Amino acid sequence: MTSTSPISTSPLTEPAGGARRYDEFLPLEEDDVFLADAVSEAELPALLAALALVNADPGLLVDEVTPPIPPMDSTIAPQGGLSAEAQQHARRLAVGALARFRDRGSVPVGEPGPELLATIMRFLTKGAGEEYLPLLRHELGLPHDYGAPTWRKDAIAPTVPFTVAIIGAGISGMAAAYRLQQAGVEHIVFEKNAEVGGTWWENIYPGCRLDTPNFAYSYSFAQKPDWPQQFSRQQQIEDYLCDVATGFGLRPRIRFGTEVTEARYDDHDQMWTLTTRTGDGTSSRHRVNAVVTAVGQLNLPNIPDIPGRDSFGGRWFHSSRWDPTVDLTGLRVAVVGTGASAYQIAPSIADHVAHLSVFQRNAPWMLPTPGYHRDIPPGMQWLLRHVPYYGRWYRFWQFWLAAEGRLPFVEADPEWTRDDSTSANNAELRRQLLEHLRAQVGDRPDLLEKMTPRYPPGAKRMTRDNGVWAATLKMPHVDLVTDGIDAVTPEGIRTSDGTLHEVDLIVYATGFRASDYLEPIVVTGREGQDLHEFWNGDARAHLGVTVTGFPNLFMLMGPNTGVVVNGSSLFMAECAAEYTVECIGELLRSRKKVMEPSRQAMDEFCAEVDRGNERRAWGVATVSTWYRNRYGRASQVWPFSLQEYYRRTREPDLAALRLSGELEGAR
Template identity: 30%
Template sequence: MPNGSIPSMEQPSSFEHPRLSRPIYDARRLKVIVIGAGCSGLLIAYKLQRSFENFELVLYDKNEDLGGTWLENKYPGVACDVPAHTYTWSFEPKDDWSSVYAGAKEIHGYFKNIATKYDLEKYIKYNRRVTKAEWNNYKGQWEVQVADPDGNTVDDSCHILISAVGLLNFWKWPEIEGLHDYKGTLLHTAKWDTSVDLSGKHVGLIGNGSSAIQILPAIAPAVSKVTSFVRSPTWVSPVQPQEQHMFSKEELNKFATDPEAHLQYRKALETGFSALWPIFLKDSEMQKTTAVGMTQMMKDKLNNKKLEDLLIPSWGVGCRRITPGVGYLETMGSDKVEVVYGSIQKITERGVVGGDGLEHPVDVLICATGFDTSLVPRFPIIGLDGKDLREEWKVEPESYFGIATHGFPNYFMIGGPNSPVGNGPVLVALEAQVDYILKLANRWQTENIHYVQPSFDAVKEFVEHRNAFMKKTVWSQNCRSWYKNNSADGNVTILWTGSTLHYLEATAEPRYEDWDFKYSGNRFAYLGNGYSQTETDPESDWAFYIRNKDDGPYLSRAKHLRSINRTGKAIQPTAPENGVKLLG
């Protein structure tokens, strides 16, 4: 039998598994296909390359370059909505960010440099779009169809398939009557035409989410007027410590020459994010005091009583994603901007009939209306028993910890349903997902596992827990949010049921009892020929376990965690507000 091939689930009685002639935990050939070469896809490539041997990896990306959203989004003012020094991988700092909220081009450069540093582009095939993936249970592999720019289809296959397409990469036009009857220049922030000159133009801007908040102050100096169409209020963070500024030469020099000072700065930012978690608990004191404080700060920035009544929400801070409004509120209150509140009735050839029932003619109409966040795949993903993930998730997506779902063996996701993408620091949570997936990949490679998937009961009970927990949070309040697939009162299908630190602890060790493992042959065939891996390497230390002191990891969660986070204190036996246990 060729190396790396997988025997059928049905074995004749005389079959001798090939692993029986190899030492324990022999690493068979592993092939992984990743859909997407954005930041998550690159992280998988880096970690697989760093930790694994005897593997093959392909990243298929629809674009001509890596970077995902940071390559695609080119609208004026596009930037990260968290401080740039927190938008790096935990192990790969960047000490020369130009400003607190770095622009897309600079962020793209960061990930491009990582790919170059670790030679990751060798795994990427650009201008390739995955059009179908189907699980072949007999062979124990995914059969993947990939289209090139000319429409030709190439067949590929892999043992493990990973979706790293990102949450905000499938832009769409708003469903507004008459949109494409408009005779002026029609733009979408996610599909920006950089050749369009807005100078002196009367611009209509639909939306007040993150992209609208960034684009308005960026275009205001050049245009003659902006008519901003706002359907509902939103919290805009004008918190002083996070105000935008360009780093000074002194600051940049400090970061570059004093790694410890830079590390402490990064840690302070991360700690600040994690400290925000109680805001999302709707009855917490932090939620109440933050709402009062942000209300006053928004009033101070707007300096306009009419706009205060229209734009400051009545629902809790964080029900929709909190966005740092660098210059947004001041611009909204300026003479250059007219705010039209309420749902748009229709689009005409000349402009927009707003919530006030009047037609507002504009030269350019910008749709800052976001993305499809349903998480439903855009191509067939066929799992066991012919199940199509598009149909399974048509009503509501369900996952296990945002990583996998039942019925789709050896299929994993980065940022799947109920991932911690709005609960605190983001990239470290995605790192945790990649680590978790690769732990399962390691088991597949070193045991005779046919496939692995979360159990039906585990997924269902996690969803039950999610729905019950979310009732305690501001996300469940009556605000329209992409956390709830752009609904006002649906289930929270995007976010995790706790803080980012909570997620790191929840995923630190896989709960293998929540997973279904199917084996080829006897599950103990991986024990092999009786030899250890140590004995196959004559240069290894065959007495590695002999030591002068016990320097091994602690075997209880509590002491092991303290050895990592270095608190040096015991876990508090009593719970503070809302019953949440905190580390002392």
């Protein structure tokens, strides 16, 4: 390959400036032998989709290579379940289509019509019905950005002043900022950290990476095609978010190093006042029409209140506050917890420490993911850089495979009587996961006993497993401790059996206070109502976004919007951001100053979600989990499909919302 000049994707509707470079590709000049080698490492269904688009050739999508997409259980069927014979047929079709594209000068045939796009989407989704097409078009983003607002303020309310404050510049805050920018609505973003990224800026512990397939964990409006891995590392995600902030022009409106300490609603003028504090202690106030909170669910460290915790003579910190200056070489280290962060930390540090003690309360269920740490194969990387929109179709493919995900396998059958599972499907998932576990530690009955969960799969977040966890726990200098922790002493950790585990460093990989939404910000709504007192530890919101008594307060990643066995949090954040912008558009069109849900609408929504959660493994199991708050209510998790949340967040439900006040400005 000698030419490296990118080719523009001009046949399709021109994307926004920041998105344009994500849809640039390199010209294809290699011979057929090279193409065949590259295709041998490709994800075939998405490649055929991309080639059908650039060649305008639906004839590639024949029945023989249509992916059957068997239900997801403990694993995802490779290549959508295509047989070996079907894969060979698909590769022959792909190589021929690549050669035709090459011989035409690496130029797509032309702008695709809706019929061709719908045909390709049905090929990848096994014939999804018409009701799914709006969602699918949104995720593909061709021929244009379907999540963009269909209005602009200068067209519907040019003389009406309206300003929005966004709290947080993580994945959800940046989504809101971009959608407001597209709508031409004045906004300001307050970010307490020195850079964008939120959790991906804060969590720098060893081994930190995604446990959601990477292509699906990217914005629909900024689809990066060249991720180096399927489950990217922290720095790669942070770099992507920084790139989006710069390329999409978001930085000028972000005030870094500025923490919001209080948000207060004024009943008289129906405005919000935000109090902020910078690193040097300077306090400021800001008057805005609406507030969008984008602080996430997993941002407040949960540090267990263990007797004697502060008496420890060595170093200790939470995993999300990792101190990179600490040299672990030769230290005796304790990792408290066996959730997602511990699962990544322990294998990453085991080779460097003198001794590692892992303290476990509940063993995690492990999903077999052999490629968890692998790079994307070179041939597929090449195709992603050279085939227009292959990255988009691959993202679309990953999204669809996870749209329902393992929801059928975490159902709770009310007639089911076993304690270790919640339904026949759940029992089958448990059987497969146990088989995977036994294959790794069957030679160590002591570890098998400790590592076998006593609760149904799906009741807690499951971890991605490529074998490194079991391999780490088998190391001679690593102990898996399952006795409860009684106290921390100056020398280490004392467990309930009386053993003192002497350590030099304690890492609390104990998760986050997920149910303590918006803390420690003081939020005061109508008639002086304190939001945290109103919730009293049981956060509730209509669609997870708006709360009765708190007009023009919009929450992204709010109560009951977390997804744990299907989709990604980024999808839910985009949906909530787009819903918020549509609500603001409704206010501007109607010249109303504020909106909030009726108490009846909020209560009915929460009751519906509660009924849904009660039909899931996390709703009926008794194991401790961050999915539920201190009352036992699953206040964090969305129990339904992604399609259902997408449908509900397309436009404001005016029957559920109360609009009041009059915006200033001529009509």
